[in-house]
Amino acid sequence: MLYQPVSANELENYWQKVNEVKRAILSKSLKEDFTVTEKHYGLFDQTAMVSGNKTVEAVKALADGGSWPADYLFKYGSFSLDGCGKNIFGFVAVPRKLFVLVAIVKAERASVSIDGVDYLADKGGGLRTQINETESVRDRFPEQTISKDRSLIIPLRLDLRYDLDEEPISRIIENKLSIAQQRAITKIPNSVFSAVIGGRTIAKSKDSFGQPQFMQVNRAYTSGEARSLQSIVVDGTSYPVKPAPRTALVSVGELDGGSCPFLMVKESDGDWSLQGRVLVGANQRSLARSEAVKLPVDTSDIRIEEREPEITYISTIKIRYSGLQEAELASSVILQPGESLSLKLPRAADNETTLMLTGYYRTTTD
Incomplete structure (x- = not known):
């Protein structure tokens, strides 16, 4: 997925860019196949677009200072095949809730x-x-x-x-799906991928599919x-x-139940990938819970990360293999914000291996 942080300067100059596109359309300096026609120039009328939609101004006002962190606002590539009679590609900004x-x-x-x-x-x-x-x-x-x-x-x-579990943000942070898709592409025998869209052939070589690039959000x-x-x-x-x-x-x-720790796994290829969140909703001692997570086959290591301004308390971390064989990996674990705990499994996970942990977390301001 294509994505990019949106800077304060870029958003401030948004309407200037829109007007530049409008002028290009009216001057016919853009190929008609790749844009709207002259009769649609009203779509770019600033007054009409702002009316009833104050999102842009709210994004700027809530930042309160004229600039913001790189992960405050993202835009991502959106492609529609034969959408509204045309193939459409563009970038869409996703404001925070x-x-x-x-x-x-x-x-x-x-x-x-x-x-x-x-x-x-x-x-x-x-x-x-x-x-x-x-x-x-x-x-x-x-x-x-x-x-x-x-x-x-x-x-x-x-x-x-x-929400780090919702697309497109779930694809911007490190995630298992994007990694799996890239690996699947490398295993396809084709050296070039091509498609015919609107009478044109679009081609991309397999070598041009690089490793997914993630950001901390x-x-x-x-x-x-x-x-x-x-x-x-x-x-x-x-x-x-x-x-x-x-x-x-x-x-x-x-x-919303607050955030929670992240579980990473290392499989046979030696790469770490995100398995998901653990202890979801256990955001205070009275809500401490036990959780069982089935691990991917051949998992050799696990890592629990506290990425949020929270403290995680885990009383026990155990591993259970097929045949109900159990081993305790750690106990009385406390993870401060930004800390992580990596643990090597006694042996690689089989198709019935389950990670079991008991604990809770709380925000640092509790």
Whole structure:
């Protein structure tokens, strides 16, 4: 898959590029076979394209600073064969999903009067993967009376996330499917691949299919000020509150269980490949779980990686071969953000070999 990070400068000059394409079409300097015709120039009208779609401005505004990390925004190649009567190829930008962490205050009795709230805040600007809420903030305001059928919603933090399990992002990070596809191509006897599209023959040599190029992608960035609610002032008295979850959980009706550690495997070819995530949803001690993962045949080594701002706690890691023969590989493992644990198996995996591990993880700000 073709992909490329989108820089702040590129997005800032987006409409300039669109207008250049428009002028090229109207001047007929582009071959008609490879673009739209003159009668379609309205597709490139900036006002029409912006109307009702504020995504471009939101992407820039939430970055809060005019520049952003390389993995903040990606574009990827999209090809449609005979789509809408034509073969279409282009690059499509994929913005991150916006998650909002909020505190909801509801009255247990007929009504309650709220005079203020106390926070710990991180007032850092720009995008960041780590937050440090240490600055005390006292927010006092005119009394707000909340009846039992109403709620007070207090925004605490904005997170921008990519789901690393969804395409195209799942193909940008290291993944088993892309590696397997490249290996399959090298085993095909053809030296050249060709296809006839629109009366033209398109050819590509097998040698030109290089190794997949992957990027490390941070799953989430926090934008703007982040707050941790400490207490609520009710009828003039301050009441401490339980800590809010450190991860925004709800976005447009979708549920999210945080991230989780990654399991890598080394097979007979000696290359590492991503097997998948483990301990999914076990994002606190009370949710610790045991999990069994069937390993590919001939796996010789495994590696567990903590790529997110989280700490992983694994009580046991065991291997079970066919015939129920078990061996303990490690115990009492703690992985800090960015750390990994590599383990060599007693012998290569057979077709019934299962990796078993028990543990959980938590975010570093819990």
